[in-house]
Amino acid sequence: MKEREHMMLFGGDYNPEQWIDDKNVLDEDIRRFHEMGINTVSVNIFSWSFLEPEEGRYDFSFLSSLLDRLYEEGISVNLATPSGARPKWLSDKYPEVLRVREDRTKMIFGERHNHCYTSPVYREKVRLIDEALSKEFGHHKAVIAWHISNEYGGECHCPLCQEAFHRWLEGRYDSISDLNRKWNNAFWSHIYDSFDSIDSPSSIGESKNPALSLEWKRFVTHQTVDFMNEEIKAVRKYSDLPVTTNMMYDYLGLDYQAFSDSLDFISWDNYPAWGTGFDGDDVLVAADNAMEHDYYRAMKDKPFILMESCPEATNWQPLSHLKRHGVMEAASLEAVAHGSDGVLFFQMRHGRGGYEKFHGALLDSSGCETRTIREARTLGNKLTALKDVIGTVNKPVAGIIRDTESRWAMEGSAGPRNKGLHYRDNLRRVYLGLRSSGLDADVIGPEHDFSAYRILVVPMLYMFRAGLAERLESFTADGGILVVTHWSGVVDEYDSIYPGKTPYGLSEVLGLRRAEIDALQDGAENVTIPVAGNGLGLRKNYTCSVLSEIPEVYSAEPILLYGNDFYKGLPVVTEHDYKKGRSYYIASMMEEDFYHDLFSSLIEKNGIEPIAKALPRGVFASERIGNGKRYIFLQNFSGNDVLLSSSLLNGKRIIGDGDILKPYDTFVFER
Numbered sequence: 001m002k003e004r005e006h007m008m009l010f011g012g013d014y015n016p017e018q019w020i021d022d023k024n025v026l027d028e029d030i031r032r033f034h035e036m037g038i039n040t041v042s043v044n045i046f047s048w049s050f051l052e053p054e055e056g057r058y059d060f061s062f063l064s065s066l067l068d069r070l071y072e073e074g075i076s077v078n079l080a081t082p083s084g085a086r087p088k089w090l091s092d093k094y095p096e097v098l099r100v101r102e103d104r105t106k107m108i109f110g111e112r113h114n115h116c117y118t119s120p121v122y123r124e125k126v127r128l129i130d131e132a133l134s135k136e137f138g139h140h141k142a143v144i145a146w147h148i149s150n151e152y153g154g155e156c157h158c159p160l161c162q163e164a165f166h167r168w169l170e171g172r173y174d175s176i177s178d179l180n181r182k183w184n185n186a187f188w189s190h191i192y193d194s195f196d197s198i199d200s201p202s203s204i205g206e207s208k209n210p211a212l213s214l215e216w217k218r219f220v221t222h223q224t225v226d227f228m229n230e231e232i233k234a235v236r237k238y239s240d241l242p243v244t245t246n247m248m249y250d251y252l253g254l255d256y257q258a259f260s261d262s263l264d265f266i267s268w269d270n271y272p273a274w275g276t277g278f279d280g281d282d283v284l285v286a287a288d289n290a291m292e293h294d295y296y297r298a299m300k301d302k303p304f305i306l307m308e309s310c311p312e313a314t315n316w317q318p319l320s321h322l323k324r325h326g327v328m329e330a331a332s333l334e335a336v337a338h339g340s341d342g343v344l345f346f347q348m349r350h351g352r353g354g355y356e357k358f359h360g361a362l363l364d365s366s367g368c369e370t371r372t373i374r375e376a377r378t379l380g381n382k383l384t385a386l387k388d389v390i391g392t393v394n395k396p397v398a399g400i401i402r403d404t405e406s407r408w409a410m411e412g413s414a415g416p417r418n419k420g421l422h423y424r425d426n427l428r429r430v431y432l433g434l435r436s437s438g439l440d441a442d443v444i445g446p447e448h449d450f451s452a453y454r455i456l457v458v459p460m461l462y463m464f465r466a467g468l469a470e471r472l473e474s475f476t477a478d479g480g481i482l483v484v485t486h487w488s489g490v491v492d493e494y495d496s497i498y499p500g501k502t503p504y505g506l507s508e509v510l511g512l513r514r515a516e517i518d519a520l521q522d523g524a525e526n527v528t529i530p531v532a533g534n535g536l537g538l539r540k541n542y543t544c545s546v547l548s549e550i551p552e553v554y555s556a557e558p559i560l561l562y563g564n565d566f567y568k569g570l571p572v573v574t575e576h577d578y579k580k581g582r583s584y585y586i587a588s589m590m591e592e593d594f595y596h597d598l599f600s601s602l603i604e605k606n607g608i609e610p611i612a613k614a615l616p617r618g619v620f621a622s623e624r625i626g627n628g629k630r631y632i633f634l635q636n637f638s639g640n641d642v643l644l645s646s647s648l649l650n651g652k653r654i655i656g657d658g659d660i661l662k663p664y665d666t667f668v669f670e671r
Contacts, residue, residue, distance in 0.1 A: 007039055008383040008390055009305060009342025011075070012362065014041035016066060017050050018351055026066075029349060030073050032363055036373060037380025040076045041348060042307070043067075044133075045150045046112070048082035052129055054089060060136050071142035078244075078307075078344075079143045081133065081231050083126045084150035085112040090125060097122040100158040102202050116156040117227040118164045126227075130234035138239025146235045147307075148228055148245040151269065153253045155220045157200050166195045168219050182494045183211035210412050210495040217408050221255045229262055246307040249292055250424065255404040257445040260299040268296045269308035269346070274331065276321045283618040286334065286637040287432040290620065293338035294394075294431075295402060295443035302393060306335040308346040311372050312360025320358065326664035328372070329379045330635060333655075333666045336386060337622035337633035338440075339394050343383060382655050386668065392626030396440035397608060398599075399453040400431060401461055403446050409495045410462035410487070417519035422546045423460050426485065426589050430459045433595025435620050437603055438610025450475045454608055455599070457483045464489045464498070469505025476509050476581035481602060484510060485586040486549045487517070510585045511556030511576035518548045518567070526588065527563035528572050534559045535575045536601040544572060544588035551587050559584075573598075612648055619661065621648075630671045636661040 011033070019025045033041075044051075044063060052058055070077055091098055091109045097119045099107045107114060115122050137143055155161075173179040176192055185191050190209060192198055199205050201213045232243050242264035247256050249270060260266060270289065278284035296304050311328050313320040323331075332343040347356075349363040362376050407423060434441045434457075442453070446468050450456055456475055461484075469489065476482045489503025498504040501513040520526070525543040536559055550567045556574035574585045584598070603610055611632065612621035618638025624631045632651065636642050642661045649659060649669070656667035 006387060006390060008336070008386055009040040009076075009344060010036075010380055010383050011038045011040040012042065012345030012348050013045060013308065014043050014348040015046065015351070016043075017047055017062065018354075020050075020062065025349075026069065028367060029363060030069070030075070032373065033075060033348075034073070036362065036376045037384060038075065038348075038362075040078065040144070040342065040344065041070065042078040042080060042147050042344065044082060045080040045147065046082065046085045047080075048085060048129065049087040051082060051133075052087060055093065058129070058132050060133075064136070067137060067140050067142045071140070075142070076144045077140075077142045078145045078147040079133065079137055079140075080147035081126070081130045081149055081235065083115075083130075083231060086115055086122070086125075090122075094119075094121045094125075096158070096160065097125075098158075099154065099156040100161075102155075102157050102200070103204050104157060104202065106158070113151070113154045116158055116160060117223045118156065118158070118160040120160075123227065123230055127230060127234045130231055131237050134235040134238040138235065138241065143241060145264075146232075146239070146241055146243040147267075148231050148235070148243055151246055151248055152224050152228060153248070153251065155253070157202070161223070162200060164223060165200055165216070165219050166198060168222060169198065169215065170195045172215075182496065183209065184494075184496055185209075208414075210409065213412050214405070214409050214495050218255070218405065220253070221258050224254055225258050225262065228259065232262060244305065244307070247296065252404065252407065256296075257299065257404065257447075263300075265302070266296045266299050266304040267307035268292070268304065270306055270331075270335065271308075271310055271314055271317070272331065273317055273319075274321070274323055274327050276317075276319050282637045282639065284428065284432070286330075286618075286620065286635070287435060288428050289331070290334055290338055290435065290622075291428060291431045291441075291443055293335055293340065294396075294441055297339035297394060298399075298442040298444045298448065301442075303339050303341040303391065305342045305344065306332070306340045307344050309335070309343065310360045311345050311362050311376060314360060315356060315358040324664075325371075325375075326662075328375050329382070330637065330664035330666060332379055333382065333633070333668075334635060336383070336389065337624070337635065337666075339624065341390050343379070382666075385654055388627070388629075388670070389624055389631050392624040392629075392631060394440055394442075394623065395452070395625050396442045397453060398434050398439050398441045398455040398457070399448070399450065400427070400434070400441055400443050400457045400459065401446050401448075402427065402443050402459075403461060403463065403465075405465075405493070406446075406461055406463035409491060410460070413495065416487075416517050417547060419519075419522060420546075421460070421487070422589060426546075427459050429590070429592050429595050430457050430483075430485070432592060433599045436596045436615060436617060437599040438612045438615055438621055439599065439603070439608075440611060440622055450480070453480065454606065455481045455483065455602060457485075458488050459485045461488045462490050463493060463495070464491075464504050465493050469503075472506060473509050476583055477579040479580040481581060481606060482509065482583040483586065483598075484583065486547055486588055506583075507554070509576070509578050510574070510583050511578075512551040512553045512571075512574060512585060514549050514587075515552040516550040518550065518565075520545055520548060526565060526572075528560040528590075529563045530560055531558050536598065536605070538597055538601065540593070540597065542594040543591045545591075546589040548572070549587040551585065556583075556585065614645070616642055632669045632671060634661060634667040634669075636663055636665055639663050
């Protein structure tokens with residue numbers, strides 16, 4: 001970033017206004033910051049009431065003295081705009097800034113993220129304070145980046161938003177007749193006669209029109225991005241510092257892909273349920289977490305920042321489960337392994353009150369040395385040792401397509417399984433299969449460039465946007481390995497079923513079409529039978545579940561067959577040569593081991609060099625490349641000691657020692 005560039009950012013959210021009356025706290029905090037190696041904090045996130053105690057009267061004195069002190073102490077700052085939580089005077093005087101829920105109930109002041117993104121008044125008040133902050137602090141030596149708002153989210157159904165929605169729709173369709181046709185509004189006699197007659201989805205009105213719901217979600221994303229862009233414009237009036245906004249884990253309220261072009265770097269907030277998620281299987285927690293890192297990294301194909309994580313236990317998950325010894329470090333270094341140039345926490349010090357008073361922090365209120373401080377100090381030393389990794393990039397040979405709009409449409413449709421489609425489970429199994437085979441992966445949007453990949457996986461991509469099928473065909477024709485799973489290529493961008501053969505546009509590439517799809521009961525499984533001498537050398541019987549498609553095969557070669565039910569003997573996994581490339585179709589949600597065996601076979605069959613070979617379950621290898629060097633990260637989330645072979649221990653060792661990788665340990669090598 002601007003100044004003190006060559007450092008791995010280490011720190012987190014700092015809210016000293018919560019103890020503004022105790023002058024000793026800041027001194028004590030800074031002393032501890034130095035002990036732990038803290039070099040960066042994010043401030044001003046929820047400070048609007050302090051900055052503008054009454055309309056038009058700004059008081060930046062506390063913030064100014066804080067930034068001066070932090071700079072003197074060698075601590076850099078991500079300076080936030082305060083739009084995530086407004087002062088009460090604003091909603092009291094201007095009630096139009098209050099959100100209206102989908103049931104048309106107008107909200108009152110409270111919580112946060114409770115404002116209307118469309119409101120001209122709110123936009124103007126945000127612009128004014130953002131510009132004032134930019135003018136006052138845009139060139140302050142402590143400030144290295146703008147933290148735009150905080151965890152954008154939510155929607156508003158007020159009259160202002162309804163009007164904006166109408167105009168947005170008017171700009172997307174040639175006419176109201178065009179909209180009625182594309183939305184299939186002849187069904188249930190839901191023909192609209194004007195754009196102004198369309199109401200947003202509501203539990204007291206229209207809640208079962210898939211196209212309306214999909215377009216509303218797109219509009220909410222558009223309106224939020226537009227609001228963010230106005231904030232960015234405001235801070236850039238007096239400052240050229242880089243901008244980011246912190247995104248959230250698997251958040252379906254917004255399509256984050258739409259944010260990336262406006263940002264200088266991506267950042268996100270990461271709170272995995274270590275020790276409790278996935279029935280306590282931290283291998284799955286780690287894989288799920290890494291998959292999210294890879295999603296955010298791939299948005300701009302460059303390093304991101306882990307903007308928030310928890311050093312202890314959260315207070316909002318079902319269980320406030322403390323991180324066991326080594327987990328904070330392992331989780332933090334996992335972020336670095338997957339492309340983060342920093343590790344930041346929420347929060348630096350426990351709050352004394354409020355909703356998050358029991359949320360974990362680096363410092364507690366006792367003033368005593370704690371296990372968290374000791375582990376943070378060790379982590380800080382290791383991040384310092386990794387300074388040469390800063391700016392290097394991950395260059396995976398495998399890509400996985402993930403599309404929020406497709407998921408909106410898929411999960412918003414009735415059928416084929418209203419008890420849950422298990423999309424995220426399927427995505428994670430695909431991802432874990434690639435990682436356990438020794439590969440890194442980019443998790444990409446459907447508009448991403450595919451040319452860097454040898455393997456491209458399309459898991460449950462229900463919606464094929466215009467032009468995608470042609471790009472997938474070209475990828476395969478040019479020599480790529482295309483892997484497509486069940487329930488892909490079903491509908492277009494309006495959630496209308498594609499006529500003809502599906503997966504849409506890929507019947508020749510795959511050598512088959514989808515004929516039928518069966519939904520299985522919870523806990524029910526089918527079994528697969530390997531075809532003797534199949535092209536992947538698979539010999540095991542695997543289980544499959546949730547959804548099972550019955551394909552009609554034209555020219556594809558069966559790899560595995562269904563073993564039970566009336567479709568016994570029909571293909572569940574196929575292989576097909578297509579021009580210079582090869583395609584694979586997986587017609588059901590397969591068990592975890594299948595994906596490992598599939599990708600291991602593809603790696604061997606196609607001469608792809610993995611980062612590491614023969615990794616036991618729970619040991620993951622990642623690679624960052626730059627400055628003519630490769631940095632190999634080996635991490636153990638298995639819960640058991642793992643003896644590493646000599647082939648894995650090549651290179652200059654940066655972190656770790658010996659040949660036994662203990663649970664939650666990390667080895668890093670420079671090659």
